[in-house]
Each structure stands twice: as C-alpha cells, then as structure tokens.
Amino acid sequence: MRQSIPAIICLTFALLVAGCSGSKSSDAGSSSGAVYTVKRGDTLYRISRITGTSVKDLARLNNISPPYTIEVGQKLRVNGSKSTAKKSSSRSKNSKVTPSYAVPQSSWPPVGQRCWIWPASGTVVVPYSTAEGGNKGIDIAAPRGTPVYASGAGKVVYVGNQLRGYGNLIMIKHGEDYITAYAHNDTMMVNNGQNVKAGQQIATMGSTGTDTVKLHFQIRYRATAIDPQRYLPPKGSKPKC
Template sequence: MLAGRLIRHPFRLLLCLTLGLILVGCSSDSGDGSTYTVKRGDTLYRISRATGTSVSDLARLNNLSPPYTIEIGQRLKTNGSAGTSKSGKPKGSTSTAKVVPSSAVPQSSWPPVGQRCWRWPTSGKVILPYSTADGGNKGIDIAGSRGQPVYAAGAGKVVYVGNQLRGYGNLIMIKHSEDYITAYAHNDKMMVNNGQSVKIGQQIATMGSSDADTVKLHFQIRYRATAIDPLRYLPPQGSKPKC
C-alpha cells in the first residue's frame, strides 16, 4: 500500500526514500525522544533508522505534503517508541542493525527483463554504474556533450520538472504506470512541462551539468518506489528495443 501511495506522489518517492531521490536533510534528537530537529545532510531514511519510525509514519505524523520541503531547524515528530543514543543509533541497537524502508523491493523481486519496453535516454559511455551499496549510485551516469539530446525512455506522463532536489540539478520525472517512474537529472535545457504526455523516444531535454561537476545524464528506473539497475532492462546501446 505504501509503495502505491509513493508512486502516486512522485515527490514523496524521491524526497522521502533513499536515492535519489534526497532532502535538505534531517537529524539530531531534540532530547525528548519523540521529536527530531532538521539539520543539513541527513534524510528521512536516516531518521527512520535512528528512531524506529517508518518513513511513511514520519510523513504522516508531520503532515508532509508536496513538495515535501523540510527546513533546517524544523522539529519532526516521531513515534517515540525507540529513543536514540548520543551516537544517533536507536537505543539497544548494535552497529550491524539495519532498518530497510517498508516500500523497498528486494532484488530477487525486481520485475523480469522484457516486462516493459525501454530505450536508452541518450548515447554515451556509462561512467558510473548502478550500485546496491548504502549511499551507492541508484541509477547510471552517462557521459556526453552539452546540448546532446535526452529522450524519454518510455511513454508516459511528466510528473516533475524542476530543480528543487539538491544533487539532481534540472530534473525531469516521467510516470509510466502505477509501478514505474524514470528520472533524468543534470539537464541543461528542459523541453517538457509538468503534466505533459510523452512518447517513447521523444526528446525531453538537452544534456548539461546542472548541480554536477561534469556534463552527464543521471538516469534512474524506479519500480514500486525502488531504484533498480537500468542496465538490466535497457537494450544493448545503439539498438532499438525488441518490443
């Protein structure tokens, strides 16, 4: 149920779950065990780990609504069922304790290859692959030249166009179904509007370096709110999808 709500609200998908989609962070116990004070550099996922409060409960308890902006210094309510130590870990936890968001889809449950028809969003060398590691790249980074076309990897509806998400620069998100969303980050010129329907292969942007140190496209495929490895589902680069 949570995953369905996240797909219907793409801001929550990127802003409240891992990678990226990223917040102007949250952390630090206020001292009473039931609130946290927003600070730079953390995420709702980290607060979830530190307090034992699920990401969905944090959103519900704090009446977070689009675009789910969290301000530094803001106090966030938590369930208060698990206090934190000075180290920021839940009391009684060990260094190996790990809390996974309830909406995360394990790799063994990723959709089968060929379930949907995808095309490459642009051409170029993959300079940073997908990673399942904590804090790892939750998509692929494709090198290219400024102004190079960026295409929709599938048909769908544009659900976000903007640059409010730190670390993504000029970002476009396309919803393809209740299960799938793709994200295209670091664009230069954006050529679509929020709410616009697009076709597979339609140009949606030009490649740039917004909020990045080099010209590149960061591309994600998200399945039920979980970022999955695009290279597993894209056809060989330079070929057309066989679907």
C-alpha cells in the same frame, strides 16, 4: 504501491538526495504530540512507518511542499503521543531498516516486464552500484546539447532544480510502479503534468548541479533504485519486449 505522487517523489529521491528524509530522535511533544528529528538516510516514508504518521500528514503538519525535501537535523511534527514517539524512536535505534539500495535483487521486476529505451546517446561513465552511497543510476557522458529522451511513455511529475546536486531535473511516472529520473539537464522541454511518449525529447544534456556534462539517469521500481542497464536494451538495438 499506492502512495500519492508527492510521496513517490520523496521516496524516489531518498536515492538521489541524502536529505530527502531522515530520523534521529524524538522529543517531547508539540501540538501534534511529538517531534521527530531527521537523520541521514531517512525518507518521509520511513518516518511515516516509524511514527505511524501518514506521508500526507507529515507533509501537511510541517508545510513541506513538492519535491518534499527534508534536511538532516530538521525537526518534524508527527501525530501520536509522546510515549508512542519514544517507543518508535527506541525501536528505530534497535532495529535496522533496510534502505532502498539494499533491497535484494530478487525483489526487482523481471527483465522484459516493461520496455525501456536509452535516454541518451553517449558513454556510460559511472555504472549503477548497490553499495551504500554508490551510484543509484547510471551517468551517461556526451557533448553538451545532446538530446535527452523519455525512456518510456508516462506523465511528467517533476520539472525543477530544487533537489541539491541534481541540477535541472525531470521525473516521469510510468503507471503505478515506476518512475524515471533525468538529472543535470541544460534545457528542459517538458512541463509538470505533461504526458510524454517513449522516445520523445524532453531535454538537452548539460552540467547543471555537477562539474561535467552528463545525464544521470535512474529507474525506480516502487521507490527502489534498480540497475537501468539490466533493463535497457543493448546499445544500438531496439527493445525486444
């Protein structure tokens, strides 16, 4: 996948944020030719595919800044003609788009393709779920202040608290295909653009954006949330890859 980092961020957090994208209907044009109304479950990437407007252009036309959050009901300017938008809208109503959580596990990367380490000590209190609306990562409970570590080497692409419900959030990009996310942190110890090593402490565990102390951890492969416990080593052991 060759999307830009901002596009990957939005794609990744269609998982985290129900409003990272959406589409409902298209109306008569604006100066760019059409308007698209965001509905629950949309992402900029999905809207890009439906309307033929690139993710980059969607962000530019609508002054959407990182982390590229959009809201249900929001009207987005898109490229193309009114008729094109209507056709796209009709197509979206009559064809089911497979959301990231429904992508078959057969498309997931093989175990051992990349080494991951546990991002924190503690107990997994909520596992990953493939159900619609289910947990798209794992929740690890431990005392406040427990160290949070980078699960793999990579580059920090987001540090902030602008994604509703996730509190202080860190996202790390690992090559072209992977992003890991670490939510509900207390203290954050890295900056945007910083390169980190596997096992480097990046934060302390907290309860920002939630009512209990925990770390919500996700691994995204090409914007699809995959089960972290399938790729992490057994608790207390080192990766074998």
